[in-house]
Amino acid sequence: MEKLLEVSSLTAGYGDGPAILDGAHLSVEPGKIHCIIGPNGAGKSTLLKAICGMLKIRKGDVKFKGQSLKGLRPDQVLRKGICFVPQERALFPKMTVRENLRMGGFSLADKSGLEKRIDEIEERFPILRERRDQHAGTMSGGQQQTLAMARTLIIKPDIVMLDEPSLGLAPKIVAEMFDIMRLMAGEGITILLVEQNALTGLKNADWGVVLDLGRTLFEGPADEVLSDPRIQELYLGGKKAA
Amino acid sequence: MGEIIQIVILGLALGGVYALMGSGLSLVFGVMRIVNLAHPSLIMGGAYVAYWGFKLYGVDPLIMLPVAVVILAATAVILYKLVFEREARSAKYSEMTVLLTFALAMVVEGALGTAFTNTQRVTSPDYATDAFFIGDVFIPKGQLYAGMVSLAIIGALALFLKYSRFGYAIRATTQNREAAELLGVNVNLVGLVSFAIGIGLAGAAGSLVSFVFSFYPSKHWEWIAILMSLVVLGGMGSILGTVLASLILSVIAAFVGTYFGATWSTLTFFVALFVVLMVRPQGLFGEKPELA
Numbered sequence: 249m250e251k252l253l254e255v256s257s258l259t260a261g262y263g264d265g266p267a268i269l270d271g272a273h274l275s276v277e278p279g280k281i282h283c284i285i286g287p288n289g290a291g292k293s294t295l296l297k298a299i300c301g302m303l304k305i306r307k308g309d310v311k312f313k314g315q316s317l318k319g320l321r322p323d324q325v326l327r328k329g330i331c332f333v334p335q336e337r338a339l340f341p342k343m344t345v346r347e348n349l350r351m352g353g354f355s356l357a358d359k360s361g362l363e364k365r366i367d368e369i370e371e372r373f374p375i376l377r378e379r380r381d382q383h384a385g386t387m388s389g390g391q392q393q394t395l396a397m398a399r400t401l402i403i404k405p406d407i408v409m410l411d412e413p414s415l416g417l418a419p420k421i422v423a424e425m426f427d428i429m430r431l432m433a434g435e436g437i438t439i440l441l442v443e444q445n446a447l448t449g450l451k452n453a454d455w456g457v458v459l460d461l462g463r464t465l466f467e468g469p470a471d472e473v474l475s476d477p478r479i480q481e482l483y484l485g486g487k488k489a490a
Numbered sequence: 491m492g493e494i495i496q497i498v499i500l501g502l503a504l505g506g507v508y509a510l511m512g513s514g515l516s517l518v519f520g521v522m523r524i525v526n527l528a529h530p531s532l533i534m535g536g537a538y539v540a541y542w543g544f545k546l547y548g549v550d551p552l553i554m555l556p557v558a559v560v561i562l563a564a565t566a567v568i569l570y571k572l573v574f575e576r577e578a579r580s581a582k583y584s585e586m587t588v589l590l591t592f593a594l595a596m597v598v599e600g601a602l603g604t605a606f607t608n609t610q611r612v613t614s615p616d617y618a619t620d621a622f623f624i625g626d627v628f629i630p631k632g633q634l635y636a637g638m639v640s641l642a643i644i645g646a647l648a649l650f651l652k653y654s655r656f657g658y659a660i661r662a663t664t665q666n667r668e669a670a671e672l673l674g675v676n677v678n679l680v681g682l683v684s685f686a687i688g689i690g691l692a693g694a695a696g697s698l699v700s701f702v703f704s705f706y707p708s709k710h711w712e713w714i715a716i717l718m719s720l721v722v723l724g725g726m727g728s729i730l731g732t733v734l735a736s737l738i739l740s741v742i743a744a745f746v747g748t749y750f751g752a753t754w755s756t757l758t759f760f761v762a763l764f765v766v767l768m769v770r771p772q773g774l775f776g777e778k779p780e781l782a
Contacts, residue, residue: 302672322674323676326672326674334668334669334672337666338666339666339669340670343661347658351670354659
């Protein structure tokens with residue numbers, strides 16, 4: 249199968265600082281949920297930021313549909329169809345829910361279908377219709393995360409990247425978030441998420457990627473990664489994590 | 491009763507002008523994180539543009555207002571490119587801008603003094619010394635016009651921010667710069683344009699001030715503390731908060747001025763600042779500081 253996104257021997261870091269990622273690789277297949285796991289400081293978030301253009305790619309390459317994303321700005325990567333939802337504060341807290349959804353379509357050159365598209369999304373997520381005139385910052389954590397994910401759908405992206413969507417949410421709500429991801433994947437949207445909680449992430453994903461010290465240790469089908477003895481080693485001592 | 495209505499009206503008219511002065515400051519802080527101590531000196535610049543048009547060509551300050559907006563907005567673009575852009579990546583950007591704009595205020599003051607001398611000036615269109623009378627209540631036309639034009643400009647700004655595409659981009663950048671950038675907003679352009687709008691508003695305020703107060707190049711020092719207290723009271727970066735704080739406090743200051751003497755009226759702003767910082771440090775409409 250052709251790879252939708254291919255990251256090869258990627259090196260990246262913040263400003264002039266040390267390389268956080270050093271030799272990370274990853275390949276992403278259409279319509280699947282991919283989960284990146286690894287200990288603190290492994291470079292999971294950094295990897296997503298490098299793909300979306302927030303960080304400069306120092307070495308290696310990121311290819312999307314065969315084209316390099318190297319040197320592109322976040323808005324250019326977005327227009328190619330890759331949407332990134334950063335950790336925790338992805339919303340505009342003092343804008344209404346409806347205005348937040350409109351911001352989701354900011355990059356669209358043709359705004360004619362935008363309001364209709366927002367209506368469709370509100371139909372799928374009734375809570376967003378109910379709260380449409382409420383400031384996003386006044387909603388619960390789960391509702392905010394739902395809005396952040398729903399907002400990506402406005403531009404009908406190919407890939408949605410989520411940085412710890414379960415952070416600070418109750419287990420029941422986390423399950424709901426994964427239901428939404430499953431739904432999105434069912435529509436052909438590829439999900440690439442970073443999870444602190446490896447168990448939860450891998451149980452809900454199709455593909456697992458294990459990152460440590462800025463490089464990819466191994467990747468494979470999520471259930472295989474989950475039962476791999478190296479995971480035990482990584483998380484339960486043995487090998488010293490960063 | 492007549493006296494109370496009188497004081498309220500005078501307070502509101504002056505409050506409208508303060509609101510316009512403060513909203514430019516608030517916008518620039520909200521979007522750019524620039525604490526612009528030079529804002530009042532640029533207001534003085536706007537006042538001198540109006541004075542120049544009035545004295546030399548007999549043009550009404552209200553007609554000079556758009557000219558002052560354009561000149562000051564253009565100045566802002568040059569200033570931004572020259573002074574602020576190179577520091578934009580600094581980790582201590584806001585702190586740095588305090589020093590930068592303090593120096594800038596002195597440069598502007600010096601330039602205005604050189605060009606126009608340090609003499610007190612005022613533009614004197616007919617309405618500046620005229621008044622309406624409704625029963626016992628007298629409404630000076632100059633202050634009334636200045637207050638009304640200010641509120642109209644702020645209203646237009648609010649509509650622009652609420653409904654235009656660029657307004658969405660400005661609000662989004664103010665609230666969450668990173669997320670705005672990720673959704674395709676060119677945050678650098680938004681910053682530059684907001685700065686130009688904010689300083690353009692200083693130009694507008696300056697032309698209105700030119701017939702309400704007499705002015706001279708170093709007058710801006712009298713305003714910076716009041717404007718800063720209004721912006722902090724409203725909640726840093728909240729224009730609505732700044733406008734409400736201006737209107738409410740100017741009315742209170744007018745009462746204080748009437749019953750305790752004009753010397754004490756300025757004190758109103760600082761007492762209010764102390765009280766608000768004690769009970770609600772984020773200001774009326776500001777966000778709670780993050781516990782990090």
